[in-house]
Amino acid sequence: MKILHVITGLASGGAERQLQLVLRHLPPEHRCEVATLTNPGTVAAALRADGVTVHDLAMRGNRDLAVLPRLTRLIRSGGYDLVHTHLYRAGLYGRLAARLAGVRPVVATEHSLQPGVIEGRPTSRGVKALYLAAERLGTVTIAVSGQVAGTLGDWGVPPARVHLLPNGIDAARYELPTASRYALRQNLRAALGLPQQAWVVGAVGRLVPGKRFHVLIDALAELRTVAERHPALREPWLLLVGAGPERAALEQHAERLGVGATVLFTGEREDVPDLLAAIDVLAAPSAEETFGLTVLEALAAGLPVRHSACPALDGLGPQAAPEAVRLPSEPAAYAAALRELWSRRSAALPQPPAVRHYDITRIAAELGALYDRLAPPADTAGRRRRAGAGV
Numbered sequence: 001m002k003i004l005h006v007i008t009g010l011a012s013g014g015a016e017r018q019l020q021l022v023l024r025h026l027p028p029e030h031r032c033e034v035a036t037l038t039n040p041g042t043v044a045a046a047l048r049a050d051g052v053t054v055h056d057l058a059m060r061g062n063r064d065l066a067v068l069p070r071l072t073r074l075i076r077s078g079g080y081d082l083v084h085t086h087l088y089r090a091g092l093y094g095r096l097a098a099r100l101a102g103v104r105p106v107v108a109t110e111h112s113l114q115p116g117v118i119e120g121r122p123t124s125r126g127v128k129a130l131y132l133a134a135e136r137l138g139t140v141t142i143a144v145s146g147q148v149a150g151t152l153g154d155w156g157v158p159p160a161r162v163h164l165l166p167n168g169i170d171a172a173r174y175e176l177p178t179a180s181r182y183a184l185r186q187n188l189r190a191a192l193g194l195p196q197q198a199w200v201v202g203a204v205g206r207l208v209p210g211k212r213f214h215v216l217i218d219a220l221a222e223l224r225t226v227a228e229r230h231p232a233l234r235e236p237w238l239l240l241v242g243a244g245p246e247r248a249a250l251e252q253h254a255e256r257l258g259v260g261a262t263v264l265f266t267g268e269r270e271d272v273p274d275l276l277a278a279i280d281v282l283a284a285p286s287a288e289e290t291f292g293l294t295v296l297e298a299l300a301a302g303l304p305v306r307h308s309a310c311p312a313l314d315g316l317g318p319q320a321a322p323e324a325v326r327l328p329s330e331p332a333a334y335a336a337a338l339r340e341l342w343s344r345r346s347a348a349l350p351q352p353p354a355v356r357h358y359d360i361t362r363i364a365a366e367l368g369a370l371y372d373r374l375a376p377p378a379d380t381a382g383r384r385r386r387a388g389a390g391v
Contacts, residue, residue, distance in 0.1 A: 001375060003032045004080040006071065006094035008087040009039035010054070011243070012268045013206060014293050015086050015111040016043040018167050023052055025168070025364035030371055035074060037067055037090055042270045059089075068093055068100075075101035082375045085138075087111060088119055092130060095137040105374040106138040109165075113143075113151050114288050120210045132156060139374055142367075144291045145311040163370060166312060167291050168363030171355045173273050174300035181277050181302075181348055188278040192239070192264060199234035199342060202279030202303075204272055204294045205286070207244030207265075212308075214253055215285040216240075218331030219338060221257040226339065233342060236262065241275055243268040276301035281341050284308065287329040295324060300355045302348030306337045313354055320354040 005023070010016050020043055023032050034047055037059040044054045055074055059067040075083060075097055082105040085094035091108045098106045112119040118127065135141060135157055142165045143149035149164050176184065189196055201220065205211045216238055223236040240250070240263065247265060254260040269275060276282070282298030284307035292310030299305060299321055308329040313321055327333040 001030050001081045001371060002079060003030055003082045003084060003371065004075060004078060005032055005034045006037070006083060006085045006090045006097075007034065008037050008089040009041065010034075010036045010044040010047070011039055011041035012043055012270055012272075014167075014291070015109075016041075017272075018111070018293065019043070019086055020047055020050070021168065021170060021360055022364050022367060023047070024050060025170070025360050027365065027368045030368050033078065033080075035071060035094075037071075037093065042268055046270055062089065068097055071097040072100045075103055081105070082107065082371055084109070088127075088131065091138075092134045095134045099137050104139070105371075107140050107142060107370070107374065108135070108138050109142040109144065110148050110152060110290075111144055112290050113148050114290060115151055115154070117210075117288070120206075120208050128155060135161070140370070142370075146315070147311040148290050165366055165370070166358055166363065167293050167296075168360030169293070169296050169300055169355060169358050170360045171300050171351055174276070174297065174302070175351065176277070176348070178348070184274060184277045185346075188275060192266065192278065194237060194239065194264065194278060195235060197234055198237045200237045200239050200279045201281055201283050201338060202239045202241065202276065202298075203283050203285075204241040204275075204297075205284070206242050207240070207246040207250060209246060210286060210288065211246075212285040212287060212329050213240060213246070213250055215329055215331050215334055216283050217250065217254050217257060217259065217263060219283075219334035220254075220263065221259050222331065222335035223338060223342070224259055224262065236338075236342070238263045239266065239275075239279055240264065241266045241269055241272060273297065273301065276303060279303065280344075280346050281306065281338065283334060283338070284310070285327075285329045285334060296355060296358055299324060299349075300351055302351070304341055304344070304349065306334060306341075312358065316354055316357065320357065321352045323349055323352065324354075 033053040035055040037057050040056045047054050057067050083098040084107040085091045086109050095106050140163050142163050144167050220238045227233050254263040282303050282305045287308050289309040292312045295307050295310045305324040
């Protein structure tokens with residue numbers, strides 16, 4: 001079976017990295033290519049390094065309608081059996097292009113839908129109307145969490161068209177022998193300019209207002225005040241991994257509070273699993289998430305986690321991730337919680353049951369089974385001939 005994944009962009013975000021991970025673990029009979037509407041960033045390079053064909057459609061903006069015939073031609077000429085879209089813009093253009101190209105089985109994964117918000121932006125009536133119109137052109141919409149499935153239902157998407165399939169995590173990628181983890185930690189800290197003996201709070205995500213990373217800068221300022229009175233404590237630092245429009249504002253905020261020298265911005269990185277070895281605790285102050293993949297990654301890496309939203313953990317019970325503690329998204333709450341961890345040793349914690357629950361091998365196999373139900377392999381040859389003929 002030949003599948004085209006259509007995604008809005010390929011910068012290093014959660015949806016983009018999840019696509020890369022899924023493609024690595026899909027059963028081999030599913031041959032995948034990727035089309036990005038815009039921004040063929042670091043994930044595009046990583047996909048190509050994995051041997052995946054990536055098509056850059058060079059979309060110039062949200063209203064660049066010329067991308068539609070380009071995408072339609074690609075789908076028609078590529079002989080794809082199924083199209084799978086990711087993110088809002090790709091969902092709009094990808095579903096319509098697939099219909100125009102004669103490919104009926106269309107899957108869309110909804111990664112970032114929250115009540116009143118999609119991909120971090122408020123949803124107007126127009127946005128919702130476009131979304132629902134495009135959704136009707138598809139076959140199935142995958143919700144990555146129960147929260148997303150509920151929002152789709154509230155919007156009017158029939159439950160029969162929604163398939164709940166969570167994101168997955170490659171748990172083995174994060175497990176390291178103690179000696180290897182220590183060496184990696186030392187090397188990374190030296191490369192990043194972090195003091196070897198510092199106590200490092202880490203955060204991962206796009207630098208946008210919804211992630212509320214200013215909460216961690218405020219909390220760091222409180223920790224620095226405590227450190228001045230207790231010199232035996234390790235020096236607290238904050239490592240922010242990600243890029244986005246809020247970077248300048250966050251840098252200025254840190255400077256105003258006098259902690260700019262101990263807040264390190266890495267920009268966009270592809271080595272997030274390795275970077276987790278350089279920190280002592282993962283903090284995620286976003287008050288609203290659709291899944292919470294970064295929380296799971298940190299738990300897989302053996303880190304304690306303090307977070308404000310993680311639908312992936314909701315409903316699993318407290319024993320599924322005892323080292324993941326939920327907090328209000330406020331500086332005082334994070335400062336207090338981080339102080340409790342400050343003197344803890346940095347040895348890796350065992351992976352909790354929640355990590356095994358979201359094993360990528362199982363998730364990818366279930367996705368492959370969904371593909372087979374929608375586009376049975378027995379129909380593949382005929383469907384490709386029809387697509388190649390321009391039907």
